[in-house]
Amino acid sequence: MAHSPPIPPSAAAVPPLRTIPGSYGWPVVGPIADRLNYFWFRGPEKFFRKRMEKYKSPVFRTNVPPTFPFFAGVNPNVVMVLDCKSYAHLFDTEIADKKDTLLGDFMPSVGFNGDLRMCAYQDVLEPKHAQIKKFIMAILKRGTKVWTTELKVNLDEMWTTLETDISSKGSATLFSPLQHCLLKLLLKSYVGADVSETAPDLAKSGPTIINTWFALQVRPTIAINVIQPLEEIFVHSFRYPSFLARPGYNKLANFIKTQGHDVVQLGVTEYGLTEEEAIHNLLFVLAFNSFEGFTLFIPKLLTRLLSDSTLQEKLRVEARQNGGTELTFTSFKQMPLIQSFVYETLRLEPPVPTQFARARKDFTLSSSEASYKVKKGELLCGYQPLVMRDPTIFDDPESFKPDRFLGEKGAELLNYLYWSNGPETGSASHSNKQCAGKEYVTVTGSLFVAHLLRRYDSISGEGSTIKAVEKAK
Ligand code: HEM
Numbered sequence: 001m002a003h004s005p006p007i008p009p010s011a012a013a014v015p016p017l018r019t020i021p022g023s024y025g026w027p028v029v030g031p032i033a034d035r036l037n038y039f040w041f042r043g044p045e046k047f048f049r050k051r052m053e054k055y056k057s058p059v060f061r062t063n064v065p066p067t068f069p070f071f072a073g074v075n076p077n078v079v080m081v082l083d084c085k086s087y088a089h090l091f092d093t094e095i096a097d098k099k100d101t102l103l104g105d106f107m108p109s110v111g112f113n114g115d116l117r118m119c120a121y122q123d124v125l126e127p128k129h130a131q132i133k134k135f136i137m138a139i140l141k142r143g144t145k146v147w148t149t150e151l152k153v154n155l156d157e158m159w160t161t162l163e164t165d166i167s168s169k170g171s172a173t174l175f176s177p178l179q180h181c182l183l184k185l186l187l188k189s190y191v192g193a194d195v196s197e198t199a200p201d202l203a204k205s206g207p208t209i210i211n212t213w214f215a216l217q218v219r220p221t222i223a224i225n226v227i228q229p230l231e232e233i234f235v236h237s238f239r240y241p242s243f244l245a246r247p248g249y250n251k252l253a254n255f256i257k258t259q260g261h262d263v264v265q266l267g268v269t270e271y272g273l274t275e276e277e278a279i280h281n282l283l284f285v286l287a288f289n290s291f292e293g294f295t296l297f298i299p300k301l302l303t304r305l306l307s308d309s310t311l312q313e314k315l316r317v318e319a320r321q322n323g324g325t326e327l328t329f330t331s332f333k334q335m336p337l338i339q340s341f342v343y344e345t346l347r348l349e350p351p352v353p354t355q356f357a358r359a360r361k362d363f364t365l366s367s368s369e370a371s372y373k374v375k376k377g378e379l380l381c382g383y384q385p386l387v388m389r390d391p392t393i394f395d396d397p398e399s400f401k402p403d404r405f406l407g408e409k410g411a412e413l414l415n416y417l418y419w420s421n422g423p424e425t426g427s428a429s430h431s432n433k434q435c436a437g438k439e440y441v442t443v444t445g446s447l448f449v450a451h452l453l454r455r456y457d458s459i460s461g462e463g464s465t466i467k468a469v470e471k472a473k
Contacts, residue, residue, distance in 0.1 A: 018370040022060035024077045031067035031076045038065055040228045048383050058083035059367050066106050066220040070238040075105045078381035084390045084416045086367040087382040091422050096357035098433050099123035104356045108217035111242030114280035130430035132281050135271040137436055143189030148328050150188045154181040155451050174299055174464040179207035182294050186286050193259035209248030210287045216240040253279055296351035298448055299464040304345055306461045311402055319453040327450055332443045340405035342445040346419040348400055350384040368392045
């Protein structure tokens, strides 16, 4: 079992015992009312914030979607943990059972993943979890050799496409060029294959295939802001069948099977996986964790840069003075302000906002103010955007402070930066559930920022739409 992560200083004494406030409401009616508030009337953040204020507690009972009428068997009841101290229980493998809790009590059909339960759905006590996680970490290590060079080549290509779009249309949107860049980077680094050369059709259609496959799995749990009540009726009311994604998914799985022979065999011979387990887990990590993770995260960095030209200039100076001539894995450490900017973006806009775990046994859960009895089998739910604004840990928590994580105080705060399902100071291992790609995410985010600031003397726009770029002279 892994050690528990550091807990906030105020945790030294056990705070007074309190009954968990909140209720699940009337059967059927309570969960439906909560679902409508969550998706329609308030949105997740306001939904949780209002309750936290109502109960004057970061720990309370509520329902989270998906719920009735067509999700029979899915129990929406959760105990929310919304400050740093209570949320940290989710990382304690003595208490937190993560079996099939990636999306709460709801789990998409295993038909999406070759009829197998992927690593992210397995608890640390399941022997397969350690085998697969070690395999994934070995794939990443192998890919390190090419990661930064491939990243640079593909980012250059992506920016050239964006520049062409700006000259022809007056503006360009990051989304599609970024996804093509990511697909090529990930297939080269994890599978060792150049998809543009070996399967040009797949290079073109890959992003749409992955987006469709991903959306069909997660949509019942995520707001997409189309016109209501259409979203509630058509998007949040039923499970999507996996056959809808299968033709595209099979193309990607076959690509890995034929082009990734060496890496698949590594899984079989070194980690005791079957060929099918190696292929489907590799595809899940590539498509679900990495491709969709970076698709959510990288645009947030760009949006922050576009929104503040003074900050952009400050970071540009650092990117040009530090980090070496070629950007590498170690450049990250030589650009502390960019590093801190990346951490602050992850703090305020964690790309995977919600985490769950089931109580393995009866235990006492502590928040910064009180302690609560939790029963074995109850589902804990953390919502990071609020946890990462815990005023007992972060000064002026609502403000974006790009230099927050600098210096000794900043280093201490990294103990409470939880975007990766564990503290930023922790490390992923086969005996915990921390994100296997944690280091790659922060390094890649920093290199994305440094690369663009070195390439352009100025870049302007809004959100992830770029209106003008001025190339470095
Ligand atoms: C911005 C990108 C990413 C974000 C925000 C992110 C975030 C997370 C989070 C929050 C979890 C925990 C989920 C849970 O249990 O509730 C997780 C798990 C995981 N992530 Fe990432 N991740 C990202 C990229 C990656 C990459 C590049 C990899 C590549 C290896 C990766 C591999 C994994 C794996 C294998 C797990 C499951 C760990 C386990 O079961 O022990 N992730 N990630």
